[in-house]
Amino acid sequence: MQFRLLRHVALCFVLLFGVLFGASRVDAASQLAALRVTTTGSGVLVLQPGEVKEVTVSFQNIGTSTWKNDGVGYISVYTYGPKYRKSSFDPGTWLSPTQVKRIREVSVVPSATATIAFQLHAPTTEGTYTETFALASEGIAWVDGGEFSFVINVKKSAAVNPEPVEGVDDKGLSAALAMQSAKAIKLVAGRSAMVTAGFTNTGTKAWNSFGLRTPSVNMATTTSAIEFAHSSWSGSQLAYNDETTIAPGKTAYVTFSITAPKMNGTHTAQFQFAANDIAIDDAFVELPIEVTGGAAEAVFAERIVDTTHFIDEPIIRVGVITVDEETQNEVVITSTESDFDLRDVNGNLLAELTKGSSVTASFDGSRYVYDRGRGAEFSSYALRFVPKVDYAVMKIANFDRRVTRGSANADNTFRGVLEFRYNDTHERAWIIDELPMEYYLRGLAETSNISHMEFQKSLMTAARTYAFYHWTRATKHAKEFYHVDAYFDQVYKGYGQEERTPRVTQAIQETRGKVVTYAGDIAITPYFSRSDGQTRNWSDVWGGDIPWAIAVAVPCDDGKVLWGHGVGMSASGALCMANNGMLWEEIVKYFYTGVAIEQRWE
16 A cells, blocks of 8 residues: 555656656566566476475566666565565575575676576475566666466376377367467567467366467468577477366466567468367467568569558556455446446446446455346356446446545546456556547546647647557457556546546547557657757667667757756647647657658548
8 A cells, every 4th residue: 555655646647747757658668578488387386295496487678778787786586476475385495585596697788698596395284375476687677578477286196197099089179269368479580479378178178288380281361480480489389288177168278489470461370279289179379470670572474562551549457456455356337427347358248337337346366256136146257347338337346446546536437348357477566447549538537627729739749659550469468368557557537537627538538549650660659758958869868779869859858957858759749849839640659750740440
């Protein structure tokens, strides 16, 4: 609760300047960023009571800073569940009960891979334990993307599964794709990404082993699977688990890594799911991957190019709140605008509720529990609260910022579908708001209602582009099943903010579907509160070359103190320009050099 209060005070302080740092906070973290490549046992271990086992985790350095294993800011692993927890799994070989090990390599430059090897000592009591860890740069910051967990099953020896016999009967084996952490990925050629897929056992046999492999035959519309090969693969196996049994009706999760091919363009990867060492028909992961920064895309005769770029308005998923002690580890969902359905994430109808009625939901560690007034009922799958009227307002009745965060407003109402979902990656449950992009923008608390309309249009276009950029990539929060975080990406307060800022809504409507592009691609558009008379080059702040994010003079900010990272649009400078008669398009193109403004949806 102390953390929440401090966060609230910090956000309120920035609000005094009419615009929050929003996009800035996350982009700054790119200096220290990691992508997990391999984990012993895919993060699931079976240990004898008292057994000591060495495990290995590797991460690709996807930030801009070189990692070291000694000196200022060296990289090591700490316990992280909670932070600096004294772990009983320390066999006495760790650096301390809270600091595990440093990275093995002396130096890891951006794009290279670091390895951490350490021992775990199982307790003598049988049971299932979870230990969470995270990478940290000593004395500087936690490494973005550096969190990982081991699920450790401590039990006495069981009979070893026999080796698979060729021609074994596959009757009773059936699987269905239940989830995929990314529907599409955009990568620079040669870079890697990690994806998680879930497959539900829809057959009658338990799975004693499961994993993903390259298919024996590629479809005509897919790229050969070998083009995506990653160093973590073992021959044709992308990922494999033989330490967990998946009963019928349960879901197995497979995390695997891929490498982007060397040729630009859109490539479709397809991988085969297998259980009990048998490939299951029609159980595939299919993933479109847009590759940039590589060799020129092949040119085909009579190729038709869509120059309009029009798409349906994106449906964005926003991580609104974590369901924790602030709401007594449960949520109460209702609507005063619409009747609504309670469904699971597979679309199955669990209940129909009338306007004004409510459902209490929680997660008990293995199941979702809901009560609609008939006592406890259960679901194996995440819950969705779906209004009968499209994008009607839903309410989290037991969440009130005035009570828990000292805010002026409750801000507990949100348009669209609310989804209650637990994720194993961070071992926490979220309420996710799923709604169209333009409604999402109305709920942003990035500027006041009284600021100049041309400024509002310029800022909301930058905000739309930033959100659309992450919607397009769908990788930033993929492990938690949403696109943007309502606090640390852009500050989103939902329907209450929409009601309080009708002029901002007008600015959004008058720029609907317009985004910033560079050479035809979506441009990431950082913005910040105030410059000191000049913005900064992207390369000076975060490294790398972003040609549209270069320093420009901001005469309106001369003599003032810099607030924020300094890259992209200065909100105070943009407001001054609007007050001096500049149009919003001119403001956008001033701060982002060489860009265009395109209509991507109507």
